[in-house]
Amino acid sequence: MSTTMLPGQEAAAQSPGIGGNIRSYVARVRGGDMGALPAILGLIVLCTTFAILRPVFLSAINFANLFTQGAAISLIAMGLIFVLLLGEIDLSAGYTSGVCAAVLAVTMTSHGQPWYLSVAAAMLTGVVIGFVLGALVAKLGVPSFVVTLAAFLAFQGLLLVLVNEGNNIAIRDPTIIAIENRYVPPLLGWILYVVSVVIYAAVQIVRARRRSGRGLVADPATVIAVRVGVLALLGGFAVYALNLERSRNALLVSLKGVPIVVPIVLALLVFWTFILRRTAFGRHIYAVGGNAEAARRAGIRVDRIRVSAFVICSGMASIGGIVLASQASSVDPSTGGSDVLLFAVGAAVIGGTSLFGGKGRVLDAILGGAVVAVINNGMGLMGYSASVKYIVTGLVLLLAAGVDALSRKRAAASGLR
Incomplete structure (x- = not known):
């Protein structure tokens, strides 16, 4: 029957x-789809090592410090992931965050505007920057490396202009200060x-x-x-x-x-994950990053997708700049400096996002940001200088990029890509 x-x-x-x-899952890993596995294993190894060498690493106050130290980098990396998924790059994201933080400080401290209007002005500045960069890349065909390198240099000068050639602008608004300090x-x-x-x-x-x-x-x-x-x-x-x-x-x-910044980061993580995984826009991002010409022939507005990705990147950089301003309770010419960009790109790649486009998740920014924060925090507790921190972080980034390249080769050989 x-x-x-x-x-x-x-x-x-x-x-x-x-x-x-x-x-x-084992079959996917063997086929080259490593995902977030290297970042998770790296976190386990790093945390175990620092906990053994410096038990204070596991203290409650240091645990809270890890969240606040990695928040701004993770937020900027979230935006960078959208650009990296297209196989592009934004070298100006760090100083974009600094310029937006300066706009926040100037409008709030120098012009007496309430915090919410200053935040809106900072975020609007980020959106405008992203639209201009995206238009230059998508409409004029200028390589993103060149466009954003030029912006990287220009925004350093603009930041100096906004802070009056080197002044420190204090942030006194309790709402902004609370983001990273309450x-x-x-x-x-x-x-x-x-x-x-x-x-x-x-x-x-x-x-x-x-x-x-x-x-x-x-x-x-x-x-x-x-x-x-x-x-x-x-x-x-x-x-x-x-x-x-x-x-x-x-x-x-x-x-x-x-820390108040933690629910903010998690809310943005959920929002952008939903956008990438559950909307047509997210599917178009992956399609353009995988094969732009095929996406164009399928009817996807490739130029619009590229502009939108840069807008999201700079918009998230503006939020990262606000967090940086809250962390330091001030804005100066070093806000959003070159190491911010390097750490943010490093966080995205270390977390599992491919530099070649088409592969990555917003969660990668959190995982990679955690790795960067653990390295800086743990090595600081052990008394190492900034030079050693940079060397170790650079080696970890190189290792992550190498794993990505090898994974792509293995995936191609196994027919998964």
């Missing part, structure tokens, strides 16, 4: 379990954690049901449970550690709670 399965039931029957997902109340931190886990679980379940309903292979409940469990475990540990009292004298000042 035979039975006929409905499409959804057939898909569910064909869904691989945890073992099948593991085998599939914390979410512990109870609110736990509420945000629970809400985030519940939303993530709901999204995973709804996605699986929709795929089953369409007759497609969907992730089984066990795989979804593992994903949600890992997120809950890591997130719970982070919130618990950040809610510990970090002040040496809690009677005078209390330092506990999730």
